[in-house]
Amino acid sequence: MSQHYLHPLFNPRSVAVFGASAREDSVAGVIFKNMLAAGFNGQVYPINPKYDTLLDQRCYASVADLPETPDLAIIATPAPTVASVLEACGKRGVRHAVVLSAGFREMGAKGAKLEEALVEVASKHGIRFIGPNCLGIQRPAIGLNATFALGTPHAGELALVSQSGAICTAMLDWAASNGIGFSAVVSSGASADLDFGEILDYLANDSSTRGILMYIEGIRDARGFMSALRAVARLKPVVLVKVGRHEAGSKAVASHTGALVGGDDVFDALLRRAGVVRVNTINQLFSSALALSSRVKPAGNRLAILTNGGGPGVMATDRAVDLGVRIADLAPETMEKLNAVLPFNWSHGNPIDVIGDAGPDRYVAALEICLADRGVDGVLVMLTPQAMTKPTEVAQALAGMAKSSEKPVLTCWMGEDQVQDGRQVFRNSGIPYFKTPEPAVEVFSFISAFYENQRLLMQTPASLSQQAAPDLEGARLIVEGALAQGRHLLNEVESKALLSAFHIPIAHTLIARNPTEAMLMAQQLGFPVVMKINSPDISHKSDVGGVRLGLSSGQAVRAAYSGMMTEIRKLQPEAFLDGVVIEPMVSRSNAREVLVGTISDPVLGPVIAFGSGGVDVEAYQDRAVALPPLNSFLARDLIGRTRVAKLLGEYRGRASADMQALENILLRVSEMVCQLPWLAELDINPLLVDEHGAMAADARITIAPRPPTRDKYSHMAIHPYPVHLVTRWQLPNGIDVTIRPIRPEDAEMTQTFVRGLSEETKYFRYMDAVQELSYAMLVRLTQIDYDREMALLAIADVEGREVEVGVARYASNPDQVSCEFAVVVDDAWQHLGIAHKLMDVLMDVARSKGLRIIEGEVLKRNGGMLKLAASLGFRIEPHPEDDSIKWVSRML
Numbered sequence: 001m002s003q004h005y006l007h008p009l010f011n012p013r014s015v016a017v018f019g020a021s022a023r024e025d026s027v028a029g030v031i032f033k034n035m036l037a038a039g040f041n042g043q044v045y046p047i048n049p050k051y052d053t054l055l056d057q058r059c060y061a062s063v064a065d066l067p068e069t070p071d072l073a074i075i076a077t078p079a080p081t082v083a084s085v086l087e088a089c090g091k092r093g094v095r096h097a098v099v100l101s102a103g104f105r106e107m108g109a110k111g112a113k114l115e116e117a118l119v120e121v122a123s124k125h126g127i128r129f130i131g132p133n134c135l136g137i138q139r140p141a142i143g144l145n146a147t148f149a150l151g152t153p154h155a156g157e158l159a160l161v162s163q164s165g166a167i168c169t170a171m172l173d174w175a176a177s178n179g180i181g182f183s184a185v186v187s188s189g190a191s192a193d194l195d196f197g198e199i200l201d202y203l204a205n206d207s208s209t210r211g212i213l214m215y216i217e218g219i220r221d222a223r224g225f226m227s228a229l230r231a232v233a234r235l236k237p238v239v240l241v242k243v244g245r246h247e248a249g250s251k252a253v254a255s256h257t258g259a260l261v262g263g264d265d266v267f268d269a270l271l272r273r274a275g276v277v278r279v280n281t282i283n284q285l286f287s288s289a290l291a292l293s294s295r296v297k298p299a300g301n302r303l304a305i306l307t308n309g310g311g312p313g314v315m316a317t318d319r320a321v322d323l324g325v326r327i328a329d330l331a332p333e334t335m336e337k338l339n340a341v342l343p344f345n346w347s348h349g350n351p352i353d354v355i356g357d358a359g360p361d362r363y364v365a366a367l368e369i370c371l372a373d374r375g376v377d378g379v380l381v382m383l384t385p386q387a388m389t390k391p392t393e394v395a396q397a398l399a400g401m402a403k404s405s406e407k408p409v410l411t412c413w414m415g416e417d418q419v420q421d422g423r424q425v426f427r428n429s430g431i432p433y434f435k436t437p438e439p440a441v442e443v444f445s446f447i448s449a450f451y452e453n454q455r456l457l458m459q460t461p462a463s464l465s466q467q468a469a470p471d472l473e474g475a476r477l478i479v480e481g482a483l484a485q486g487r488h489l490l491n492e493v494e495s496k497a498l499l500s501a502f503h504i505p506i507a508h509t510l511i512a513r514n515p516t517e518a519m520l521m522a523q524q525l526g527f528p529v530v531m532k533i534n535s536p537d538i539s540h541k542s543d544v545g546g547v548r549l550g551l552s553s554g555q556a557v558r559a560a561y562s563g564m565m566t567e568i569r570k571l572q573p574e575a576f577l578d579g580v581v582i583e584p585m586v587s588r589s590n591a592r593e594v595l596v597g598t599i600s601d602p603v604l605g606p607v608i609a610f611g612s613g614g615v616d617v618e619a620y621q622d623r624a625v626a627l628p629p630l631n632s633f634l635a636r637d638l639i640g641r642t643r644v645a646k647l648l649g650e651y652r653g654r655a656s657a658d659m660q661a662l663e664n665i666l667l668r669v670s671e672m673v674c675q676l677p678w679l680a681e682l683d684i685n686p687l688l689v690d691e692h693g694a695m696a697a698d699a700r701i702t703i704a705p706r707p708p709t710r711d712k713y714s715h716m717a718i719h720p721y722p723v724h725l726v727t728r729w730q731l732p733n734g735i736d737v738t739i740r741p742i743r744p745e746d747a748e749m750t751q752t753f754v755r756g757l758s759e760e761t762k763y764f765r766y767m768d769a770v771q772e773l774s775y776a777m778l779v780r781l782t783q784i785d786y787d788r789e790m791a792l793l794a795i796a797d798v799e800g801r802e803v804e805v806g807v808a809r810y811a812s813n814p815d816q817v818s819c820e821f822a823v824v825v826d827d828a829w830q831h832l833g834i835a836h837k838l839m840d841v842l843m844d845v846a847r848s849k850g851l852r853i854i855e856g857e858v859l860k861r862n863g864g865m866l867k868l869a870a871s872l873g874f875r876i877e878p879h880p881e882d883d884s885i886k887w888v889s890r891m892l
Contacts (some may be wrong), residue, residue: 012071027148027385075097079104149169157293195231226718229276273755287439287442299451306367315436320442328373330370331375361388378447380410380444381410384418454708478497507697511534511580514660519554519557528551599681605715610625623642657691658693726738727841750778750807764865805829806835810846818853874890
């Protein structure tokens with residue numbers, strides 16, 4: 001695939017600085033000085049008609065006067081002038097810009113119009129820009145400091161992306177004194193054009209970036225953000241601070257689920273599925289930067305604490321318990337080894353107190369033993385200065401071992417004067433060091449959270465659960481019928497019918513609109529029965545006396561009907577009462593009441609909630625949330641993050657609940673939100689779960705109209721695995737082939753496939769002498785975002801095992817109109833029509849996504865590929881930049 005389209009923005013060969021000035025208070029003037037001071041290895045052009053020269057450099061009146069077209073425009077002129085500056089850039093052929101000027105939508109309606117004009121000009125000329133109202137960007141390795149921050153940061157492997165310029169400057173100032181460098185610094189500002197998603201997409205491909213730090217105040221494009229975040233997190237650790245909350249929507253509080261779930265919960269759920277770690281404070285972001293810059297490797301969450309003082313060990317343990325970090329259980333052989341090297345009065349447990357007189361040898365021996373224990377995922381080494389302690393010598397002895405360890409080793413040298421030199425040893429060796437136990441444990445918790453979230457990132461659930469298919473047509477008819485009547489709230493019978501369409505067990509329900517009907521229906525269902533008010537205006541029936549339990553006779557039913565109506569009319573005279581709901585009284589002595597619900601977050605789309613149920617659900621505040629789609633692993637993770645999970649096992653003589661039944665219901669609810677974009681809110685409360693299964697005793701569903709879209713999953717932040725694209729096909733020789741989208745677990749099969757290709761086939765596909773795929777390339781090829789790219793495998797059964805025999809893929813271009821493709825077939829399986837079939841299916845998928853052009857590069861001597869392209873109707877043209885390559889394209 002070709003070079004990333006943002007490469008010239010982050011790696012410009014020439015830069016024009018608009019508004020450059022000799023004034024001390026000039027933003028553009030500071031930027032121009034910073035560019036010169038940083039030693040930019042390209043050409044810098046100051047533009048200001050008021051000057052002939054600036055800092056001994058020729059100054060130009062306009063972009064039209066420049067001797068060449070610059071790769072990047074830096075604009076810091078007054079807001080009303082920016083659109084005209086960008087217009088001049090567009091006419092000159094400039095295609096990338098950074099707009100630092102303030103005074104746009106943050107200033108109200110007038111500023112919003114200026115921003116709209118700015119975006120319109122940029123769109124007309126194909127200019128991509130960062131800002132407005134931002135600090136700028138930096139690429140220290142090439143001397144690009146297009147910011148008005150003081151000083152030039154060191155070059156390093158961390159990228160910093162922040163919506164706040166102030167946070168950028170604070171981070172840069174801290175990093176300078178801690179010896180931490182950056183591969184890129186991006187202040188995104190108002191993000192009128194380039195948003196987090198596209199910036200992250202570039203950093204995922206940037207070979208100089210190994211980890212990413214982010215500060216976020218809000219996001220606009222959830223799908224784009226999630227897509228890019230998941231893509232980059234598969235390759236590089238991402239640590240993020242998110243401040244502020246977005247409202248969960250005015251209608252959300254009408255249900256238990258909506259009252260429980262807030263915007264911040266949802267954002268946390270997004271980050272868990274994206275494989276990134278969220279921290280809560282800037283200090284924690286600083287600590288995480290220290291860990292990332294030290295190349296700390298995540299492994300798990302079992303921590304060993306090595307200390308020469310009991311008190312600090314207890315402090316570290318307390319903080320670990322608070323954060324859910326496990327204090328590692330030391331193996332028997334580890335205990336034996338420690339007994340052999342430590343004094344008899346050591347703590348004989350974890351924390352491992354090596355006693356106050358511990359010297360370098362004792363620390364080294366204990367650390368080596370801990371790191372060898374398979375039940376230990378990381379070690380925190382602590383030291384307090386005591387009479388016999390040698391902090392610097394201990395640090396020197398540990399530094400080499402810590403740096404080469406496959407497991408994280410963090411250090412905490414407590415105190416000040418006596419331990420400063422020891423800390424300096426760790427700093428020089430690139431080992432994370434802290435002054436107190438708590439932040440050290442916090443950093444370990446972030447590292448272990450990254451490890452856990454990577455497991456969640458790998459989950460690629462199908463759009464449908466692997467059991468009986470739902471009655472989608474019946475479900476749509478229920479929804480469309482209600483919307484046609486102008487209703488957004490389904491009555492209980494409709495709600496349960498919708499659940500039943502997705503095979504969620506329900507209590508049989510009937511609606512009665514007078515006392516006699518209620519009695520007859522109760523007799524039909526069999527006593528005892530439950531009676532509930534049926535009203536679109538009453539969300540919580542119990543609060544107004546709208547529930548009667550255990551009615552055991554016709555007389556009781558008639559009396560309950562009349563009494564309920566009288567009582568509710570007094571309490572809520574404005575409510576429309578549409579009779580009552582009658583259902584059997586379910587008696588399940590071991591049942592636990594839980595809640596399963598969904599809301600539609602205004603930014604991130606549907607969210608699934610699980611927790612304690614019943615009438616006191618808001619009081620318990622016990623819930624966890626997750627983004628759909630779910631699979632069994634994710635459903636179990638969701639259940640396990642609640643307090644009620646402990647009550648689902650054997651408890652006080654009650655048998656364990658049927659966890660498989662509960663998981664199945666979560667999968668079915670996930671299926672509902674995937675397949676029904678109209679679903680705004682769902683509340684199953686209570687869901688009764690016992691050893692015999694699960695059943696929805698009550699349900700409330702609201703719906704909302706949605707405009708038709710080309711992508712059936714456009715309402716979701718995470719695109720499900722497109723199981724509908726799995727097809728069967730037979731080769732001319734009678735061998736059956738499965739064509740399906742790639743999955744993360746196909747990595748090993750894909751590596752084997754590439755290894756088996758001939759040297760010529762490898763070269764034709766990758767235009768390089770590739771022997772096998774690197775880990776990073778393998779991740780990128782197998783863990784894809786189905787929303788913006790597709791990889792279709794051709795799988796054959798060879799002696800009882802699945803073998804990849806061919807693959808075709810496309811990746812959408814930034815214009816969202818065209819895509820670039822590649823296809824390759826195993827040498828032994830060529831000339832059987834596999835490539836032609838894969839390309840036919842691939843082009844159908846691209847067409848269904850709204851793409852109009854498919855294109856690619858083919859080596860001139862790759863006659864087979866050129867012949868295939870011609871047979872598929874591609875135009876074949878000379879490549880504009882390379883005579884050895886042909887450019888092929890066709891309209892979809």
